[in-house]
Amino acid sequence: MWVLPEHRSVAVGVDGSPNSMAALRRAAREALDRHARLDVVRVLKPGDAPAAGPLRTAAEWLRLRRLVAHAIPRTQHLTTRLRVIHGEPGTTLAKAAAHAELLVIGARAHSEHGNPLGGDTVPVVREHARCGVVICADHTAASSENH
Numbered sequence: 530m531w532v533l534p535e536h537r538s539v540a541v542g543v544d545g546s547p548n549s550m551a552a553l554r555r556a557a558r559e560a561l562d563r564h565a566r567l568d569v570v571r572v573l574k575p576g577d578a579p580a581a582g583p584l585r586t587a588a589e590w591l592r593l594r595r596l597v598a599h600a601i602p603r604t605q606h607l608t609t610r611l612r613v614i615h616g617e618p619g620t621t622l623a624k625a626a627a628h629a630e631l632l633v634i635g636a637r638a639h640s641e642h643g644n645p646l647g648g649d650t651v652p653v654v655r656e657h658a659r660c661g662v663v664i665c666a667d668h669t670a671a672s673s674e675n676h
Contacts, residue, residue, distance in 0.1 A: 537565035538610075540626035540660075541633040542572060542618070542650075545596055547667035548635025553600045555665050556633035557607060563630060566608045569597055570625045572618045589613045619653025626660055633663045 541556035543549045553569065560567040571593045573585065590613045597609060614621050626632035636651050655662055 537563060538568050538629045539563060539565050539631045539633065540568040540570060540622070540629040542570050542622045542635070543593060543596060544571060544635075545592065546635060546637075548637060548665060550596065550600055550635070551667040552633045552635040552663075552665040553597065555663060556631075557601045557605065559631055559633065559663070560607055561605060565630060566610060568610045568612065568625065568629060569593060570622060571611075571613045572621045572625075573613060573615050574617065575615060586613045586615075617653075618650040620657055622650070623654050623657035623659070626658060629660050631661045631663060632658050633665060636664045636666055 539556050539560040541549075541552050543553050556569075557567055559565075571589050573589060590611060593611050593613065597611065601607060601609075612625065614625060616624075622632065622634060632654065634650065634654055637648050651664060
C-alpha cells in the first residue's frame, strides 16, 4: 500500500472564480503527478463577514467542498485537505503553502491597479511564497469572450 508522506503537498487558492477553478484543476494534476496531498485554501478577507464568523467559515467550507467535487473527477484518487482561513489573500496563501512543494493560484486578466498579472494577490504571493508558484487563467472564458 502506498502512503503519502505528510510533507508532500500542492496548495491552491480557490474562491470560485473561473481562474481559481483553472488553478484547482492544474493543482490537482500537479498533486497527482507528484503523489502529493492537495491543500485547497479559501481565504476570507478580515472584513468579509465580521458578524457571521463561524457560520460563514462553515458555509465557505461546504462551498469549497462542492467546488472541489465538481472540478476533480471521482476517478482520481487524490488526498485532499480543505481549509478556510481569514486574512489578506496574498500573505495568507503564501503562509498556507509554507511547507508545500508548489502553490497554484488564479489571476484575473485585468487589474484595476495596472498589474498585468491581475490583482494585488499575485505580486504578494510571488514575493512571499517559499515554494514554486504557478499562475493560471481560465482560457476557455477568455476565448469565449473574444467570439
